[in-house]
Amino acid sequence: MEALPEFALARPRTIAELAAARAAHPDAGLLGGGTDLMVNIRRGIVAPKVLIETKGVAALRTIAAAESGFEIGASATLVEIAEHAELRRHFPGVAEAAQSIAGPTQRIMGTLGGNLCLDTRCIYYNQSQWWRAANDHCLKTTGTMCHVAPKSRGVCFATYSGDLAPALMALGAKVELLGPAGQRRLDLAALYIGESRHDGKGKGDGKNFLGLLPGEIVLRVRVEDRGGWRSGYDKMRIRRSIEYPVAGVAVALKREGDALAGLGIAVTGTNPRPVLLEGTEALLGRAPDAAGFAKLDDLVRDQIMAMKTTFTQGFYRRRVAGVLARRLVERLWNI
Ligand SMILES: Cc1cc2nc3c(=O)[nH]c(=O)nc-3n(C[C@H](O)[C@H](O)[C@H](O)COP(=O)(O)OP(=O)(O)OC[C@H]3O[C@@H](n4cnc5c(N)ncnc54)[C@H](O)[C@@H]3O)c2cc1C
Numbered sequence: 001m002e003a004l005p006e007f008a009l010a011r012p013r014t015i016a017e018l019a020a021a022r023a024a025h026p027d028a029g030l031l032g033g034g035t036d037l038m039v040n041i042r043r044g045i046v047a048p049k050v051l052i053e054t055k056g057v058a059a060l061r062t063i064a065a066a067e068s069g070f071e072i073g074a075s076a077t078l079v080e081i082a083e084h085a086e087l088r089r090h091f092p093g094v095a096e097a098a099q100s101i102a103g104p105t106q107r108i109m110g111t112l113g114g115n116l117c118l119d120t121r122c123i124y125y126n127q128s129q130w131w132r133a134a135n136d137h138c139l140k141t142t143g144t145m146c147h148v149a150p151k152s153r154g155v156c157f158a159t160y161s162g163d164l165a166p167a168l169m170a171l172g173a174k175v176e177l178l179g180p181a182g183q184r185r186l187d188l189a190a191l192y193i194g195e196s197r198h199d200g201k202g203k204g205d206g207k208n209f210l211g212l213l214p215g216e217i218v219l220r221v222r223v224e225d226r227g228g229w230r231s232g233y234d235k236m237r238i239r240r241s242i243e244y245p246v247a248g249v250a251v252a253l254k255r256e257g258d259a260l261a262g263l264g265i266a267v268t269g270t271n272p273r274p275v276l277l278e279g280t281e282a283l284l285g286r287a288p289d290a291a292g293f294a295k296l297d298d299l300v301r302d303q304i305m306a307m308k309t310t311f312t313q314g315f316y317r318r319r320v321a322g323v324l325a326r327r328l329v330e331r332l333w334n335i
């Protein structure tokens with residue numbers, strides 16, 4: 001185990017103090033629970049001289065009913081989200097996703113903000129400094145080529161593996177950000193820009209996967225209770241605990257009689273961003289039948305692009321995503 005380098009720690013207590021600390025230290029690392037960031041620091045992937053801890057900001061620790069839905073602060077912990085009785089009742093998919101993350105100790109420490117901004121992962125990246133140096137690094141750090149796709153034109157395909165983002169995206173959640181120019185709110189799905197197009201013309205990739213402007217911080221997420229929607233989350237992993245998803249799928253659906261009236265499906269653990277499937281409206285207006293599931297398979301095949309960034313083959317992760325999506329739609333339909 002490598003020793004941690006020295007860093008200064010800022011501990012703001014209010015949102016104003018947090019913004020001031022961010023402005024004073026633009027290169028600082030934001031520290032939620034540190035369950036991902038501290039690992040990256042120890043591995044020499046990043047070495048911020050200053051860390052700004054977000055957990056002491058009381059206004060960001062809350063989970064509260066707001067605007068006919070819920071508002072979850074960026075510093076709410078995973079265990080608080082998983083065990084919040086009202087949240088669980090209204091949005092079981094969000095609680096199931098939080099409960100599926102890592103193990104109990106990481107869930108006590110880890111936060112919503114850290115989970116949403118979780119760094120993308122790759123077998124050539126989540127390694128020690130000496131391992132990466134022995135392989136001449138790669139372009140997500142200081143190297144010049146991608147070992148997963150050596151012919152990629154400067155594009156990184158590292159995989160986004162956070163579990164909460166898809167659960168919230170399937171429900172149409174919005175994220176509130178604070179930056180030097182003030183606050184803004186956007187669809188959570190728009191926070192993720194890791195398109196990783198092979199022609200290099202995508203908005204972002206596995207290296208630049210967050211649409212945060214310089215100095216921006218995630219403040220909170222709002223999810224609206226639209227009435228009558230059911231939600232769930234399922235993931236496949238190698239071990240049954242303390243494990244990132246091979247693929248993870250969130251579904252939110254509305255059933256009206258014998259017809260699907262609304263459907264949101266989001267996938268993680270495959271692409272360099274969590275993917276909110278486009279085209280699910282093609283399944284609406286009837287019960288989920290064989291033709292509907294065939295359409296769903298097409299959507300997954302066309303939009304889920306899993307590269308060999310984990311020990312599990314990309315084509316298998318895509319297959320798993322399709323199977324989980326179908327099973328989850330069936331489960332929620334029959335509740
Ligand atoms: C053994 C192990 C297993 C794991 N398994 C899973 C898993 O199954 N699923 C999963 O999703 N994760 C998993 N993780 C990763 C991690 O524990 C969780 O994603 C956790 O939620 C990260 O939250 P954190 O607060 O600890 O993040 P941190 O490590 O504090 O931060 C992560 C990143 O987010 C940034 N950040 C933090 N807060 C904010 C904010 N408010 N605004 C903007 N940026 C911010 C940080 O600067 C950093 O870049 C695992 C980790 C370990 C060690």
Ligand code: SF4
Pocket residue numbers: 121122123124125138139140141145146147148149155156157158206309
């Ligand atoms: S996908 Fe390529 S560039 Fe990105 S982390 Fe993996 S090896 Fe590095």
